[in-house]
Amino acid sequence: xxxxxxxxxxxxxxxxxxxxxxxxxxxxxxxxxxxxxxxxxxxxxxxxxxxxxxxxxxxxxxxxxxxxxxxxxxxxxxxxxxxxxxxxxxxxxxxxxxxxxxxxxxxxxxxxxxxxxxxxxxxxxxxxxxxxxxxxxxxxxxxxxxxxxxxxxxxxxxxxxxxxxxxxxxxxxxxxxxxxxxxxxxxxxxxxxxxxxxxxxxxxxxxxxxxxxxxxxxxxxxxxxxxxxxxxxxxxxxxxxxxxxxxxxxxxxxxxxxxxxxxxxxxxxxxxxxxxxxxxxxxxxxxxxxxxxxxxxxxxxxxxxxxxxxxxxxxxxxxxxxxxxxxxxxxxxxxxxxxxxxxxxxxxxxxxxxxxxxxxxxxxxxxxxxxxxxxxxxxxxxxxxxxxxxxxxxxxxxxxxxxxxxxxxxxxxxxxxxxxxxxxxxxxxxxxxxxxxxxxxxxxxxxxxxxxxxxxxxxxxxxxxxxxxxxxxxxxxxxxxxxxxxxxxxxxxxxxxxxxxxxx
Amino acid sequence: xxxxxxxxxxxxxxxxxxxxxxxxxxxxxxxxxxxxxxxxxxxxxxxxxxxxxxxxxxxxxxxxxxxxxxxxxxxxxxxxxxxxxxxxxxxxxxxxxxxxxxxxxxxxxxxxxxxxxxxxxxxxxxxxxxxxxxxxxxxxxxxxxxxxxxxxxxxxxxxxxxxxxxxxxxxxxxxxxxxxxxxxxxxxxxxxxxxxxxxxxxxxxxxxxxxxxxxxxxxxxxxxxxxxxxxxxxxxxxxxxxxxxxxxxxxxxxxxxxxxxxxxxxxxxxxxxxxxxxxxxxxxxxxxxxxxxxxxxxxxxxxxxxxxxxxxxxxxxxxxxxxxxxxxxxxxxxxx
Numbered sequence: 001x002x003x004x005x006x007x008x009x010x011x012x013x014x015x016x017x018x019x020x021x022x023x024x025x026x027x028x029x030x031x032x033x034x035x036x037x038x039x040x041x042x043x044x045x046x047x048x049x050x051x052x053x054x055x056x057x058x059x060x061x062x063x064x065x066x067x068x069x070x071x072x073x074x075x076x077x078x079x080x081x082x083x084x085x086x087x088x089x090x091x092x093x094x095x096x097x098x099x100x101x102x103x104x105x106x107x108x109x110x111x112x113x114x115x116x117x118x119x120x121x122x123x124x125x126x127x128x129x130x131x132x133x134x135x136x137x138x139x140x141x142x143x144x145x146x147x148x149x150x151x152x153x154x155x156x157x158x159x160x161x162x163x164x165x166x167x168x169x170x171x172x173x174x175x176x177x178x179x180x181x182x183x184x185x186x187x188x189x190x191x192x193x194x195x196x197x198x199x200x201x202x203x204x205x206x207x208x209x210x211x212x213x214x215x216x217x218x219x220x221x222x223x224x225x226x227x228x229x230x231x232x233x234x235x236x237x238x239x240x241x242x243x244x245x246x247x248x249x250x251x252x253x254x255x256x257x258x259x260x261x262x263x264x265x266x267x268x269x270x271x272x273x274x275x276x277x278x279x280x281x282x283x284x285x286x287x288x289x290x291x292x293x294x295x296x297x298x299x300x301x302x303x304x305x306x307x308x309x310x311x312x313x314x315x316x317x318x319x320x321x322x323x324x325x326x327x328x329x330x331x332x333x334x335x336x337x338x339x340x341x342x343x344x345x346x347x348x349x350x351x352x353x354x355x356x357x358x359x360x361x362x363x364x365x366x367x368x369x370x371x372x373x374x375x376x377x378x379x380x381x382x383x384x385x386x387x388x389x390x391x392x393x394x395x396x397x398x399x400x401x402x403x404x405x406x407x408x409x410x411x412x413x414x415x416x417x418x419x420x421x422x423x424x425x426x427x428x429x430x431x432x433x434x435x436x437x438x439x440x441x442x443x444x445x446x447x448x449x450x451x452x453x454x455x456x457x458x459x460x461x462x463x464x465x466x467x468x469x470x471x472x473x474x475x476x477x478x479x480x481x482x483x484x485x486x487x488x489x490x491x492x493x494x495x496x497x498x499x500x501x502x503x504x
Numbered sequence: 505x506x507x508x509x510x511x512x513x514x515x516x517x518x519x520x521x522x523x524x525x526x527x528x529x530x531x532x533x534x535x536x537x538x539x540x541x542x543x544x545x546x547x548x549x550x551x552x553x554x555x556x557x558x559x560x561x562x563x564x565x566x567x568x569x570x571x572x573x574x575x576x577x578x579x580x581x582x583x584x585x586x587x588x589x590x591x592x593x594x595x596x597x598x599x600x601x602x603x604x605x606x607x608x609x610x611x612x613x614x615x616x617x618x619x620x621x622x623x624x625x626x627x628x629x630x631x632x633x634x635x636x637x638x639x640x641x642x643x644x645x646x647x648x649x650x651x652x653x654x655x656x657x658x659x660x661x662x663x664x665x666x667x668x669x670x671x672x673x674x675x676x677x678x679x680x681x682x683x684x685x686x687x688x689x690x691x692x693x694x695x696x697x698x699x700x701x702x703x704x705x706x707x708x709x710x711x712x713x714x715x716x717x718x719x720x721x722x723x724x725x726x727x728x729x730x731x732x733x734x735x736x737x738x739x740x741x742x743x744x745x746x747x748x749x750x751x752x753x754x755x756x757x758x759x760x761x762x763x764x765x766x767x768x769x770x771x772x773x774x775x776x777x778x779x780x781x782x783x784x785x786x787x788x789x790x791x792x793x794x795x796x797x798x799x800x801x802x803x804x805x806x807x808x809x810x811x812x813x814x815x816x817x818x819x820x821x822x823x824x825x826x827x828x829x830x831x832x833x834x835x836x837x838x839x840x
Binding site for chain 2: 086
């Protein structure tokens with residue numbers, strides 16, 4: 001069988017940063033009409049490789065060929081001119097601007113004199129949005145859309161012009177299942193048009209569903225390329241981390257349930273969620289599962305005092321409480337590990353120790369000064385307990401991997417000695433290896449008697465960690481499952497609002 | 505950027521409400537206008553309105569350019585010094601002996617030199633911001649001090665007087681029933697509004713200020729783009745300096761002192777965010793009018809000048825507080 005010539009070929013790419021060899025002789029190629037997955041743990045060099053393709057970084061050695069011609073990509077503009085489109089994982093949008101302007105940013109259709117051709121723009125964006133099954137229009141302000149919809153707009157950029165290569169960097173990180181279907185259709189269409197696609201994702205089930213080949217990076221070096229049809233998850237995982245994992249198991253151990261820590265009755269907050277009632281016992285993990293926008297995160301934020309409930313009661317250990325602010329929540333023993341750790345959970349420019357002691361810095365004083373020794377002691381304790389891998393406490397949190405950053409956030413809240421720990425999307429953007437570590441950690445914490453709420457949009461995750469699963473749809477609880485009684489089908493039905501209330 | 509409608513099919517009243525929430529300064533302009541019309545017999549008069557527009561034209565012209573720069577997420581503190589430089593250059597050069605036989609055409613080289621100085625200094629500001637990555641606040645703070653120094657060096661601390669009376673007559677002239685200076689201001693307001701809301705450059709201005717990384721990723725040449733906006737504000741500062749000197753028939757080295765602060769006040773009152781990414785010429789126009797109506801009205805009511813400053817300062821803070829309240833999301837808002 002003769003293979004078509006690759007559209008894009010990278011040969012022996014080397015990129016070093018001071019002290020690190022981020023890429024060490026990486027070979028990679030994409031054929032027209034193929035979906036080629038790029039996998040590897042966080043820090044394996046995927047992002048660096050993509051930034052080289054985008055013209056943000058320049059390789060120290062090695063060559064890039066497009067249609068067999070060697071090219072040098074010096075800037076994002078040149079990358080575009082060579083037909084490379086990047087769909088970023090972290091949304092790259094101008095929030096105050098319209099959907100149409102964002103999708104065509106940098107290449108707005110023009111009339112004479114540099115005027116924007118709004119008619120053409122609206123038509124073309126309208127067509128693209130229709131293809132994406134969007135229920136919003138080209139003139140909607142993009143900042144008013146949910147994260148998932150913003151992600152779809154980001155994806156829409158792949159369709160604006162005839163790209164030769166489209167790179168999707170974790171496109172499904174915040175998409176719901178329905179939107180994923182649309183995305184996969186889009187990818188199919190692009191394939192049919194002969195576009196070469198690079199697909200970066202941590203989610204195995206997607207990789208095996210849509211890709212043709214898989215290349216794996218580990219610690220900056222190229223580990224090989226496999227045909228998707230001839231391999232399986234275990235082999236890929238082993239290539240990525242050098243050992244195999246048991247990720248997709250359901251939680252079978254049961255923590256000993258203690259006293260009721262939290263009981264919520266009829267909690268509502270405007271249109272965001274209504275009439276939410278549930279309890280959490282010590283030693284138990286309750287998973288909240290639902291689509292983006294189902295009201296899970298908002299419910300967690302209300303418990304933490306970030307939003308004011310419009311109705312309902314919150315009881316902590318049987319006692320009714322009003323939580324007016326995060327500081328009151330912390331005082332009452334509630335901690336929230338937020339959805340977006342980089343924006344809401346960490347001060348990236350501060351070191352590990354200072355991040356962990358941030359909420360209690362007022363109490364850690366010696367005279368008018370901050371007590372250094374006490375701070376280091378707290379950091380050391382949680383470093384050992386959570387196995388945080390950082391060279392010293394002086395390391396800046398921004399330079400740690402996603403998994404270790406998340407552990408710092410969890411450590412920070414554990415050090416406040418909470419009774420109830422709320423974890424929102426604990427493993428978003430974290431590689432498989434660290435994912436299972438975080439899951440194990442959460443189970444251990446439950447064993448130690450913490451009451452834990454896990455909010456997640458990943459089904460394997462809720463199945464893996466929860467003792468009970470509460471499904472939400474459109475701001476309401478649709479069903480509650482116990483870990484032994486849940487099936488994936490029931491869960492999907494419950495979060496799509498297909499079943500009526502029924503306690504399991 | 506085109507007006508983005510939150511509600512696609514709003515009724516007329518609804519749309520008006522929506523418009524006012526986005527440009528609260530215009531509600532304020534209407535209120536002070538009515539207030540002074542009732543309180544002072546001299547305020548509501550065609551002559552006074554023309555007066556307000558002429559007075560507004562100086563700050564207004566600079567504010568047009570400043571709006572672009574501030575939507576970019578930058579700022580230009582050197583505009584006041586550029587006003588003095590352009591005025592001094594223009595008035596001095598048109599009196600040079602070599603242009604003596606040119607008649608009224610002797611004004612032209614002076615005006616061109618003044619405008620060119622403004623554009624060049626703007627280009628220099630923009631170039632330094634682009635290439636060094638130093639914050640625009642710092643770069644233009646330096647330019648503000650440096651350019652003011654240059655003005656004193658150039659003028660040897662002297663005022664210049666325009667010997668050609670056509671120059672000072674221009675400042676007092678009228679065209680189609682409107683003062684020429686007011687007309688210049690209105691025409692440029694319309695032009696910059698079109699530039700910002702209809703052109704690719706305008707869209708990019710918002711994009712760069714809203715999310716610079718996204719703009720870079722999208723292939724917008726951010727550096728040159730910002731430099732163009734600095735050149736535009738430099739042009740307007742120079743033009744304002746020239747129109748101001750036509751009003752006085754002279755230039756002084758202290759001309760335009762504190763103008764940068766007044767201009768920024770007007771732009772911010774008009775709803776432009778200091779962090780960039782949002783703002784409009786319609787808002788800026790309202791901001792400029794608000795300041796000028798207040799100054800004019802209080803002047804007519806013989807409020808002492810220092811109290812005018814106190815009142816304007818309080819109003820700035822009050823309006824921005826109101827703006828924040830109007831644009832809140834109510835009970836469901838995340839409290840931070």
